[in-house]
Amino acid sequence: DVTKDSLELSVAERIWGVMQELVIAVAELFGLTDEDIYQAIINREEDMKHICDIYRLKAAS
Numbered sequence: 516d517v518t519k520d521s522l523e524l525s526v527a528e529r530i531w532g533v534m535q536e537l538v539i540a541v542a543e544l545f546g547l548t549d550e551d552i553y554q555a556i557i558n559r560e561e562d563m564k565h566i567c568d569i570y571r572l573k574a575a576s
Contacts, residue, residue: 520528542549 538552539549541547542552
């Protein structure tokens with residue numbers, strides 16, 4: 516159990532690291548800070564949900 520929990524944590528940490536790198540890259544591309552991107556995601560949750568829904572529809576078709 517300890518090994519499984521440790522493996523899951525390391526996978527989650529890797530995923531989070533990739534997400535952070537992606538946010539930083541997008542921020543630099545648009546001349547923003549990564550904090551700007553995080554705030555946009557947090558403060559515009561409904562808009563982000565709409566974008567995700569559109570993506571899911573496109574992927575399903």
